[in-house]
Amino acid sequence: MASPLKQFTIEPILDLSIGETDISFTNSSLWMVITALVLIIFVAVGTRRSSIVPGRWQSAVEYFYQVVADMVRDNVGSGGRPYFPFIFALFMFILFGNLLGLIPGSFTFTSHLAVTFAMAAFIFIGVTLIGIFTHGLKFFSLFFPHGAPIVSAPVLIPIEIISYFSRPISLSVRLFANMTVGHVLLKVIGGGVVALGSFYILPGIVPFMALVAITILEVMIAVIQAYVFAILTCVYLNDALHLH
Amino acid sequence: MTDPNRPSSTSDLHQRVKAAQDRNLSASKEKTSASSHVGSGMGVGLRVGVDLVVGVGVGGVIGWGLDWWLGTKPYLLALFIIFGFIAGLMNVIRTAKQATNKPKSGSEG
Numbered sequence: 001m002a003s004p005l006k007q008f009t010i011e012p013i014l015d016l017s018i019g020e021t022d023i024s025f026t027n028s029s030l031w032m033v034i035t036a037l038v039l040i041i042f043v044a045v046g047t048r049r050s051s052i053v054p055g056r057w058q059s060a061v062e063y064f065y066q067v068v069a070d071m072v073r074d075n076v077g078s079g080g081r082p083y084f085p086f087i088f089a090l091f092m093f094i095l096f097g098n099l100l101g102l103i104p105g106s107f108t109f110t111s112h113l114a115v116t117f118a119m120a121a122f123i124f125i126g127v128t129l130i131g132i133f134t135h136g137l138k139f140f141s142l143f144f145p146h147g148a149p150i151v152s153a154p155v156l157i158p159i160e161i162i163s164y165f166s167r168p169i170s171l172s173v174r175l176f177a178n179m180t181v182g183h184v185l186l187k188v189i190g191g192g193v194v195a196l197g198s199f200y201i202l203p204g205i206v207p208f209m210a211l212v213a214i215t216i217l218e219v220m221i222a223v224i225q226a227y228v229f230a231i232l233t234c235v236y237l238n239d240a241l242h243l244h
Numbered sequence: 245m246t247d248p249n250r251p252s253s254t255s256d257l258h259q260r261v262k263a264a265q266d267r268n269l270s271a272s273k274e275k276t277s278a279s280s281h282v283g284s285g286m287g288v289g290l291r292v293g294v295d296l297v298v299g300v301g302v303g304g305v306i307g308w309g310l311d312w313w314l315g316t317k318p319y320l321l322a323l324f325i326i327f328g329f330i331a332g333l334m335n336v337i338r339t340a341k342q343a344t345n346k347p348k349s350g351s352e353g
Binding site for chain 2: 155158161162163174177235
């Protein structure tokens, strides 16, 4: 049986480099491109002949639009409207990446910390810059809770700073850890099905049932994690736009 | 052709469309509220565990960095791990607050 971690190996498909930097086109990049293409086709076909009474495909696209629009409105308010396209693209990209990663034989790029941290760091820097440009120096009042006694500043400010800097890390680690754990679990139990099933057919059924249940759970987690990633982006954006 | 379920006359078409729309709207509303409730509940649960661990981790890294910079080994590391734990707890409390009073105004966070 192959190692359950073998599915996460990055294999270069096309060797490229700029100077010393390795920018090879890997299986991870391939699946990002596939995800983006599937996403573009999904949305483009759904909105190609948009009618007042939507067909099945158009309703599906509109459903996702509605979910993200509600999320932005509930968490950021009307000030978040300019950022809706970014959050929609982010949510859909992670969602489709997670779901396409569940297809046997595919590659889950969200199971790599490098990918999720790159996204989280981009959001973190972007949100911080938005906050500074909107509020100027007043933005730094985010690090001191409103109305707290000034004596508590030496304790509260480090805590708030740690809390602020832990955002991109928890954002990226959450997605990466959930995807990695889920895929390892699927592989391990899948191995159990083969091992026990080849021994005798009946014991193989038990891990097979578990595998079916976990596959359903993984589909749920794929959706929930994309949703959590997007909703936390909204929460951070709200903090930057409205401070406390 | 005289099927009572599929009347071909257009006289009451408007009414039928309206009834169908209402049915569809209430059904979809129920469905989205139920599914988003379950989703957010599980989402909050998954958020909380990571927040606690990451708070301590970031606190530790900042403390270690400050120690290395100011040469105060190991006091700031210990202090910032404690701060990190508190920061993690505060993140969890904030998440819980947000989850309990979901329909909040945008100005409060």
